[in-house]
Amino acid sequence: MVEQNQQYEEQLGEKKLRLRNLLQPFYDDEITVFRSHPVGYRMRAEFRVWHDDDDLYHIMFDQTTKEKYKVETFPAACDLINQAMQVILPLLKVNETLRRKLFQIDYLATTSGELLISLLYHRQLDEDWVLAAEKLKQGLDALGAVNIIGRARKQKIIIHHDFVTETLSIHKNDYTFVQIENSFTQPNAIINQCMIEWAIENLSGIKGDLLELYCGAGNFSIPLSKHFTNVLGTEISKTSVNAAQKNIQNNNIKNLRIARLSSEEFVEAFNQTRIFRRLDGLSLSNYNFSTVLVDPPRAGIDLETIELIRQFDHILYISCNPITLADNLKLLNNTHIVSSAALFDQFPLTPHIESGVLLKKIK
Template sequence: MALHRVNTDDYQQQLDQKVARLREAYASYTNLEPEVFPSPPSHYRLRAEFKMWQEGGRVDYAMYKQGEYKKPFVIEEFTVGSERINELMPLLLEAINNSEILRKRLFCTEFLTTLGGDALITLIYHKQLDEIWEAEARALQEQLGVPVLGRSRKQKIVLDRDYVIEKLDIDGRTYEYKQVEGSFTQPNGEICRSMIQWARSCCEGSKETDLLELYCGNGNFTIPLAEKFRNVLATEISKVSVNAAQENIAANGVENLHILRLSAEEFTQAIDKVRPFRRLKDFDLDSYDFSTILVDPPRAGLDTDTCAMIARFPRILYISCNPETQLENLAELTKTHKVERFAIFDQFPYTDHTESGVLLVKK
């Protein structure tokens, strides 16, 4: 099925197939019936990237089938994209086609939006951007009422701002997130909210203990979970994400959370006292009483050393964008822990991809 246009009547059937497949895949580790969190059937994706097809003095949004990069098909609608993306697409395209300066050598356009309707447009070129381009882009920005950002090789021109502000209502409170262009953000806002609420429900009764989180990004999970614990220590390797997380901590008034710029592998070395880190000189890791560790690793899953390290914790909250690698890790983790909760999040409808979550408790 082409993802730019989907038949929403098929949604429940494709979700049921995913759930059946994952239930069978996880059967070796749990007989729990999964908690299933469906996506909105359409307009669920908050970010999108389109190649720009240049032909006959005109540019159009285009996509390619995998392995067929010389056979684009023009995109006139994007059913899976947010309402805001679909609103902006024709307006932007018309403006670009009315300006040779904006159109010439444009090869990619990116949209970043939020559930609240904030938006950012990035135009990416095979040319250096000059003052003439900037003047045209500023006029475009004023016309659309949306921040525009220009990129080319070794060049980034921010006309207004390079981020959007997301606001998520979670369990009666609104959390605010700065989401920076080019950094990781959850693509499906409603599923993101469901994952946060599920994670919070897994952490009830932990107020007298501490939380450790690896791969914390911009604080997506960390900030709403902070009130469930006495103290929270979180790590992230991306400098951009760490900076955004620090701003998000301040914006949400969280005072019991500290972010460290360390990879999961580096933190494992630190907690095992393999080598010291200057970034940890003001932190006494032994003073924390970690009852729970939260991990949301990249698609490759947890490396062997990190997997062994987290197995020491009483409770492991493991959210994964790749159930296959999570299952590989569960082969080790279930030697010491049992699966207490199992969740399926339909982050990417109409594809084979699914996010999964497990709460593991020490045997």
């Protein structure tokens, strides 16, 4: 453990230096670092399944050699996922209906003890599989609230629910989030809470309305809705939009609307160059946007969206790729200055860097 902690400190220092160097042209102040526990932080994990005569086990692939290796425990994952990994394999091994042509197992857990297990197959699933999966669920119920999904080509069979409900405590306020199977969720729940609180602290006190692009299931929008007059989120994924609508209702949020639009489509709607039926009943002219929050994919923000967000007084940019973040900051540098920066260690003991910056418009 001492050696692991030392390795963590060294790698975290390297990450901070890398981020500082990338932000150097735009920001030369302190970078706030949010540290993660080096083990037990992942709330989701995916494993291939290897069949060896009567045996089967979880495997992963070495990123350098591409060789498979057996995974008996996964220290990065939370305790609930590790417990499920130990319990499920003996139950699958002795059941030919469940194990036949099974090639992958996905786990999604919550800090509140819910678990969703997806079993992926290279064959069609039938009624015998459903009966066997229901017995499997009974065998796993000692772990807590367990849901099972069976997936095959053009098939999705749900045993109980296809979602879990996570509860996050944000500045001592609890918010619940439906997390639907096979949709994006933040993998590190504790660091996710830090990200949301950092966003609130940096945007608190700003008047007007908030626009969030790439809003997902409302991870940022819902807690931030307390701090703005109105919030509009946009998201292209139907699954995420449906989850966001449930989360808005479950958290009793009255001033947040979600539009199923990509960022590029929102630019067209905002500039009135295209009319979208998906915006029926929602008038963009009724919003007084002062702030935009963006959490784009690894490729960063496209040029048209950059031109849109530079119109806002405040831009809060959450990034999963500091290289594309730096590239986008080069384009925003002539209208905005970076006033705050943070490193969120979502994936400890890996090279991955999650970061955030707040930009303010140059007056």
